Amino acid sequence: MSRCLTDRSIDHVVLERGEVANSWRTERWDSLRLLTPNWQSRLPGHGYEGDRPDGFRTMPETIDFIERYADVISAPVRTHTRVTSVVATDDGYRVATDQGDWQCRTVVIASGACAVPSIPAVAEAVPSSVATLTPLDYKSPDQLEPGGVLVVGASASGTQIADEIHRSGRPVTLTLGEHVRVPRVYRGKDIKWWMDVAGVLDEFYTEVDNLVRVRNVPSLQLAGSDDRRTVDLNSLTDIGVKLLGRFAGMNDGKAQFSGSLRNLCEMADLKMNRLLDRIDEWLSENPLDEEVGPPHRFEPTRVDASPPLGMDLTSGEIRTIVWATGFRPDHSWLDVPVFDRKGLIRHDGGVVEAAGMYLMGIPFLRRRKSSLIDGAGDDARDLCAHLASHLAGESPGPALDGRASAAG
Numbered sequence: 001m002s003r004c005l006t007d008r009s010i011d012h013v014v015l016e017r018g019e020v021a022n023s024w025r026t027e028r029w030d031s032l033r034l035l036t037p038n039w040q041s042r043l044p045g046h047g048y049e050g051d052r053p054d055g056f057r058t059m060p061e062t063i064d065f066i067e068r069y070a071d072v073i074s075a076p077v078r079t080h081t082r083v084t085s086v087v088a089t090d091d092g093y094r095v096a097t098d099q100g101d102w103q104c105r106t107v108v109i110a111s112g113a114c115a116v117p118s119i120p121a122v123a124e125a126v127p128s129s130v131a132t133l134t135p136l137d138y139k140s141p142d143q144l145e146p147g148g149v150l151v152v153g154a155s156a157s158g159t160q161i162a163d164e165i166h167r168s169g170r171p172v173t174l175t176l177g178e179h180v181r182v183p184r185v186y187r188g189k190d191i192k193w194w195m196d197v198a199g200v201l202d203e204f205y206t207e208v209d210n211l212v213r214v215r216n217v218p219s220l221q222l223a224g225s226d227d228r229r230t231v232d233l234n235s236l237t238d239i240g241v242k243l244l245g246r247f248a249g250m251n252d253g254k255a256q257f258s259g260s261l262r263n264l265c266e267m268a269d270l271k272m273n274r275l276l277d278r279i280d281e282w283l284s285e286n287p288l289d290e291e292v293g294p295p296h297r298f299e300p301t302r303v304d305a306s307p308p309l310g311m312d313l314t315s316g317e318i319r320t321i322v323w324a325t326g327f328r329p330d331h332s333w334l335d336v337p338v339f340d341r342k343g344l345i346r347h348d349g350g351v352v353e354a355a356g357m358y359l360m361g362i363p364f365l366r367r368r369k370s371s372l373i374d375g376a377g378d379d380a381r382d383l384c385a386h387l388a389s390h391l392a393g394e395s396p397g398p399a400l401d402g403r404a405s406a407a408g
């Protein structure tokens with residue numbers, strides 16, 4: 001957004017409570033790599049120029065990449081400046097920070113979709129003898145006690161953390177709900193490449209049937225590694241991880257799991273095959289110059305016919321629980337009445353229901369890719385055009401889809 005504002009000569013400042021790339025510096029585990037290939041972190045005016053376009057950035061590489069971008073575009077960042085409140089005024093907003101106040105006509109909220117972990121209420125009933133942590137404070141298996149680990153949630157974070165912890169010699173049990181299974185590689189190409197060329201990631205928020213639903217879809221079960229291996233439930237059970245249904249409740253120190261494991265896995269397999277069908281269909285209509293592998297399908301997820309429905313958390317078998325149950329934003333500093341009943345900001349494709357206020361970086365904000373680094377550019381261009389009209393005193397309607405306006 002800063003780059004787009006600069007392109008339009010709109011005077012602005014970027015307020016950051018930590019350093020540039022703060023979330024990648026402070027809230028990620030040590031071994032994490034981006035699950036998006038290097039070529040797929042395109043930012044306005046900035047593509048990948050290295051010699052590993054299909055590689056996956058480590059955290060130091062990711063921090064370096066974002067830091068360099070801020071430098072190249074001369075983003076006017078004020079680091080170590082925490083926003084503590086935003087209130088509406090007659091001609092815009094007053095933004096209070098721990099480094100003084102700002103008066104501005106517009107505000108872009110880009111404080112992250114994954115600011116705080118979403119932990120189910122049942123966590124409160126877990127016995128105190130079991131250590132608990134979330135992906136935001138997990139760094140490496142070394143910080144865990146020896147002994148069994150229960151990982152809750154099988155999306156990108158949960159599966160990657162379960163894989164790493166189990167390989168460290170601590171037996172992992174994975175309890176899971178709805179998840180999105182995809183192979184890392186299909187027909188010889190990265191799944192993200194297929195999703196990009198086939199237009200899946202560009203799907204616009206006005207084109208989907210159930211926006212609330214797609215905004216709540218969990219992250220893909222995917223990991224980035226040099227050998228491009230797939231990390232999914234089958235690869236986890238291959239190394240000995242045990243699978244259980246959804247963590248449904250606690251009673252007197254005993255965890256209860258729903259019997260839905262098989263259904264959940266069948267649903268994920270079905271949806272994966274639908275995506276692969278869509279890719280095959282796209283390819284038959286858009287033949288590539290290069291050769292790709294033949295269409296094929298993957299082994300269905302293997303699950304026990306009747307997995308255990310309970311587990312005594314006081315027995316000492318489980319020493320640690322990792323709540324990999326998703327994240328939510330933290331907009332507690334925003335003192336403008338724009339929240340819905342669930343505490344989420346009401347917006348139309350990032351145009352917030354308060355004149356001159358915009359939102360970015362939220363799942364499916366405007367496109368399926370909105371919460372990816374690669375999605376920020378298109379969203380920023382659209383929203384910046386709206387913001388410029390607002391500053392010009394026009395009354396812009398919803399922000400246009402850049403693709404539509406580019407096509408005339």
Ligand SMILES: Cc1cc2nc3c(=O)[nH]c(=O)nc-3n(C[C@H](O)[C@H](O)[C@H](O)COP(=O)(O)OP(=O)(O)OC[C@H]3O[C@@H](n4cnc5c(N)ncnc54)[C@H](O)[C@@H]3O)c2cc1C
Pocket residue numbers: 015016017018019020021022023024028033034035036081082083084110111112113114115135157327333360361362371372373374
């Ligand atoms: C575990 C994990 C893995 C991911 N892997 C990938 C991946 O492989 N590829 C990919 O494209 N995306 C990935 N993502 C999504 C990724 O977070 C986003 O792509 C990207 O970070 C979004 O950038 P952002 O600037 O919107 O949010 P963030 O990176 O979260 O940045 C928000 C910034 O706002 C600052 N901030 C928050 N509150 C305040 C305040 N009150 N005052 C001042 N500053 C504040 C924070 O310090 C932070 O620096 C991953 C996310 C997680 C959680």
